[in-house]
Amino acid sequence: MTWLITGGAGYIGAHVVRALTAAGERAVVYDDLSTGLAQRVPADVPLVTGSTLDADLLGRTLTAHAVTGVVHLAAKKQVGESVERPLRYYRENVEGLRVLLDAVTAAGVRSFVFSSSAAVYGTPDVDLVTEETPCAPLSPYGETKLAGEWLVRAAGRAAGLSTACLRYFNVAGAAAPELADVGVSNLVPMVFERLTRDAPPRIFGADYPTPDGTCVRDYIHVVDLAEAHVAAARALAAAPGRDLTLNIGRGEGVSVREMIDHVGAVTGHRRPAAITARRPGDPARVVASADRAAAELGWKARHDVHDMITSAWAGWLRLHPEAAAVRERGVTA
């Protein structure tokens, strides 16, 4: 099959492209390069530079490459920014998806994998979040992902398109240093950034109702996440008319404090963390039940938090070689 990967020049998309091609599928990347990097796209994979709002270019690309399945990752993904610029998020994440689904159904594509997020759940009041846990997103970002799922399912049902909505939990790590996340908007790179300038990592609140008082999340290695896309792509291609909604996590909660301790062990930079105020909107605990993905796809995460941090650190050092030289001071600023 030939898969169009929108957002394939992004951090997660580039991993999906590699996983699909390694599994013997043909890939074409479609990316507006607003945050994606052309050098992340393998030389033998065609790159079409364009927006998911460009119906013409999408239609021509689907036809020219005889695309049979789409993995849609192209989207805006900053929670805070989505609060400030909600209309931009609705335009890119919801209208962009609607235009894409229009082109996809017109071109007779059979399979569609959608990049969704644990952000659809908001503040889930359960130990393990299942796909039946009510969705109550807290940000426009989370809303656009939930609305996106509705569009995908409705268009799928109407057009006989086999669909999978994959709800990613907290993604970290890299398959290779050059594929690492270059953004500094999630816990692991934020801790790296603080350590690099010899500042203590910050814990946004240590008074949560969790065992050590810090927030608990379900971290998943981007390589495992990419493999979940391959498994979903295969499941859709094998059985037309499917309509899957799946959590993609490990089912294991790790606290912010534990993550910071792991980073200290991996990097050798063991600065005590500084406890600051809670970040508004952070739920205490969000951990996936990964049972449905295991049952439906036969997929299970293989990498642990140590693998995530080790590979992310190798990527960080490539971009910030000075980080290797920062001396341990062991003092809380």
Ligand code: WQD
């Ligand atoms: C994890 C935990 C922070 C930095 C968000 C989105 C989600 C997905 C991933 C999109 C929280 C704490 C962080 C720091 C800290 N987004 N923290 N000190 O908020 O769970 O999920 O990103 O694609 O939809 O909601 O991830 O990595 O920002 O934070 O204490 O310096 O680490 O408060 O508890 P989050 P995160």
